[in-house]
Amino acid sequence: MATTCVEEVLPPVLDSTSDQPPLFDGTTRLYISYSCPFAQRVWITRNYKGLQEQIKLVPLNLQNRPAWYKEKVYPENKVPALDHNNKVIGESLDLIKYVDSNFGGPSLCPDGPGKREFAEELISYTDTFNRILYTSLKGDPTKEVGGPFDHLETALHKFDDGPFFLGQFSLVDIAYIPFVERFQIFLSEVWKYDITVGRPKLAAWIEELNKIGAYKQTKCDPKELVEAYKKRFLTIYKLLTS
Template sequence: MAWRQKARGVHGRIFAPAARRLEPPPFPTPPPPPPPRASRRSRRRSVPPPPPPHELAAAPEPGGAPRPSKRAHREALEAAPSGIVSGLDLGLLNSSRPSVRTGRPSAALQFAHFGLPQVPDRNGSVSRNHPPTLTSASQQPPLDDGATRLYMTYVCPYVHRAWIARNFKGLQHKILLVPIDMADRPAWFSKIYPENQVPCLEHNNKMIGESLDLIKYMDNNFEGPKLSHDDPEKQGFAEELLAYSDTFNQAMMSALKDKGTVTADAEAALDKIEVSLSKFGDGPFFLGQFSLVDIAYAPFVDGFQVFFVNIKNYNTIAGRPNMQRFIKAGTAAVPDAAPAR
């Protein structure tokens, strides 16, 4: 007995297992009796049925939370007071988790393929490269200091248009991001921009809003690769598609809110995009090369694909190879650069 204690005390874990092996094995104890088997009726009452695949929650990440269910998505969509932005913002807040059914990254991670770094997760965790979001308690940035600022929010697809244009033209260090909490807006924001919406660009002591007007302004007033074409045919087609973008978004959002199957209007809108992508055969984008039209549609085409899979069990790009190439090609089109603070 003494040498066992000495082995444990002096040599610790090295000799302790050997000493224990010298002891006779303990008498095995019988396993506990199994619990009484419940009847089939009681099992049906006590065990809830498994949820369908679209309502399964993804495994939570460290410090994160599971994805909302299909019902949560639908309730938020129906309660959205401002249409498309509020509806899409709901899903973008859960961007850090892949789709349960498809395994694809959800909307905002797909937008990273168009030059957007990962946005905050639904708990508000933001990469260290991202500026903090300003709330009603935040001070106003200095005015008339010559800086160019893009007032934005991380989870709005209209903002993503301006964000993609900024990154494509290489203006990360010339156009500063100023994220605004739209649910808790600073009082000073409505004073500098009475429309009180994002995105808006502060440049040369004036404010430019409306996402389509803003990306045209950025293309015409800043250096970097051009996002418009000199070909009259392509430019005319670009204006037609830019004018149609709101119609496309409204048709898709109405289909998301509809409790039935995918509507005929949504199918027609998707087919129009598919056909439009094949009009010019010199590239995967609408005009062949990356342009303002691609920026206008990218956040919505990609975002709607994720929402329809999770809410409607309908893949908007299945059987539409041009749309599949369009989303994939965005990976190389825009540099994935972190925004300047």
């Protein structure tokens, strides 16, 4: 398994004052935000497959995003989006599969029908997982998030040929880790809730992921994450901690 990748100098963030990069000029560009978990999925996939030279990052400031992005690049005005083969496509779960299928590098799809079926089941659950986690922040998350994390703990018992959901590192791990990363930080810092207590498989999964350079290079800044989530959920946070 590839656990390291080339360190790259990350390009500067583009905002409303920045010029638009060329479109459909033969260069494949991945539009992301460094802080967006959905974009992080595709960023990890790119890194793990060793595509840093083939897929160029274009980071955007989502709070002050360029007008040209919606007008000329991606009308949905969201990240991630990929400019490839004279078209722009989006949606993170579609994109991680697209990058895995259309570019070189190690495959991130499982072998065998059993693993493929389980992969689709877990990927389908990601929306439910994220919805429960984010909705929990409208109240006391320590009372709401146990079920989703227990679901992951159970899923990690399915295969015993490695520490990941399908045994070996795959798109399933990439689909979940940006969100688990953020909630592990926020719940621990603000709510003093450790998602790994009583979940040894989840703890081992996180530990192993943190050995993978392709992921480590994409991780969010914990302090910035906590401050951003406090602002986003400030009213509830104040009511329940006053």
